[in-house]
Amino acid sequence: MHRIYNSGILAGALVFLISVIVISVGFIPSTANVVTAQIGSMATLQNIDANYAISIIPGASQRESAYHYYPPAVAVPTGTTVAWFNNDFGQPHTVTSGSPNASDIGTVFNSGVMPATANSFFQYTFNRGGDIAYHCIIHPWRAAVVSVSNAIERGTYFGLSSGTGPVWDFNKDFRTLLNIEPLTVPLDRTTPIAYNITISKNDNSTGGDTGNNVFSDTYVTNGEALPLELVRGSGNETISYGPDFSSTGAYHIEGPFFTGNSNYTIRAEITSINDQPPQNQIVDEFSLKTVA
Numbered sequence: 001m002h003r004i005y006n007s008g009i010l011a012g013a014l015v016f017l018i019s020v021i022v023i024s025v026g027f028i029p030s031t032a033n034v035v036t037a038q039i040g041s042m043a044t045l046q047n048i049d050a051n052y053a054i055s056i057i058p059g060a061s062q063r064e065s066a067y068h069y070y071p072p073a074v075a076v077p078t079g080t081t082v083a084w085f086n087n088d089f090g091q092p093h094t095v096t097s098g099s100p101n102a103s104d105i106g107t108v109f110n111s112g113v114m115p116a117t118a119n120s121f122f123q124y125t126f127n128r129g130g131d132i133a134y135h136c137i138i139h140p141w142r143a144a145v146v147s148v149s150n151a152i153e154r155g156t157y158f159g160l161s162s163g164t165g166p167v168w169d170f171n172k173d174f175r176t177l178l179n180i181e182p183l184t185v186p187l188d189r190t191t192p193i194a195y196n197i198t199i200s201k202n203d204n205s206t207g208g209d210t211g212n213n214v215f216s217d218t219y220v221t222n223g224e225a226l227p228l229e230l231v232r233g234s235g236n237e238t239i240s241y242g243p244d245f246s247s248t249g250a251y252h253i254e255g256p257f258f259t260g261n262s263n264y265t266i267r268a269e270i271t272s273i274n275d276q277p278p279q280n281q282i283v284d285e286f287s288l289k290t291v292a
């Protein structure tokens with residue numbers, strides 16, 4: 001998900017390219033809140049302030065491509081900043097809110113034409129709940145959606161906000177982004193904080209309530225909350241990857257252990273702050289139910 005390309009561009013060539021594209025596309029919706037797509041350098045990519053990356057995949061301009069944006073559907077908590085990267089080298093694209101042919105396209109966000117150059121990205125912060133469809137004006141045959149939730153649970157030491165709330169319904173969402181935010185540890189954007197995340201599954205089939213530990217790993221952020229996406233796994237393997245960006249980017253857990261109609265406990269603990277164990281235990285447990 002995290003891709004960095006090396007390439008320089010000439011501003012003049014870029015302006016020319018955009019002019020050609022705009023002319024050939026024919027229109028930009030007049031209602032659009034056009035925001036110029038940003039062209040990140042290596043440095044800005046490292047320092048990008050987004051939480052979640054969506055890729056405009058290689059081949060996205062082709063009609064037969066299964067996806068234009070990947071992942072095509074995500075569920076995120078309010079406050080999440082999503083960054084879309086044009087990884088379809090040599091092709092211009094847009095990230096434009098609304099379904100193709102809808103009357104309100106581009107009213108929530110519109111990247112304008114993202115140049116067909118390396119490191120071209122657009123970002124938007126979702127501050128309101130709801131499902132927001134979007135598409136590419138140039139290739140309007142693969143719409144995508146960001147589902148935004150206001151759901152938040154407060155523990156003693158952490159606030160847990162998520163894209164789906166305490167019930168994760170696989171009929172709607174294959175993935176859900178959690179944001180695990182410490183309530184008692186200052187987030188100074190600098191001091192390393194190590195989070196241990198343990199997921200246990202309560203096996204109802206035996207009538208028992210005992211949690212089987214199905215996942216445990218430690219993630220470090222630089223004085224930031226922990227964005228952590230849960231993905232319903234398709235294979236037999238558990239995959240943990242990330243972050244999407246240096247400090248604010250999401251980590252991901254893709255697990256075959258996420259199955260429908262199950263109950264999970266997510267345990268979050270801060271195991272070190274600036275490489276020192278905290279003086280008091282900082283730990284909370286949250287319940288998550290899956291429905292299929």
Ligand SMILES: [Cu+2]
Pocket residue numbers: 060061068092093094136137138139
């Ligand atoms: Cu496109």
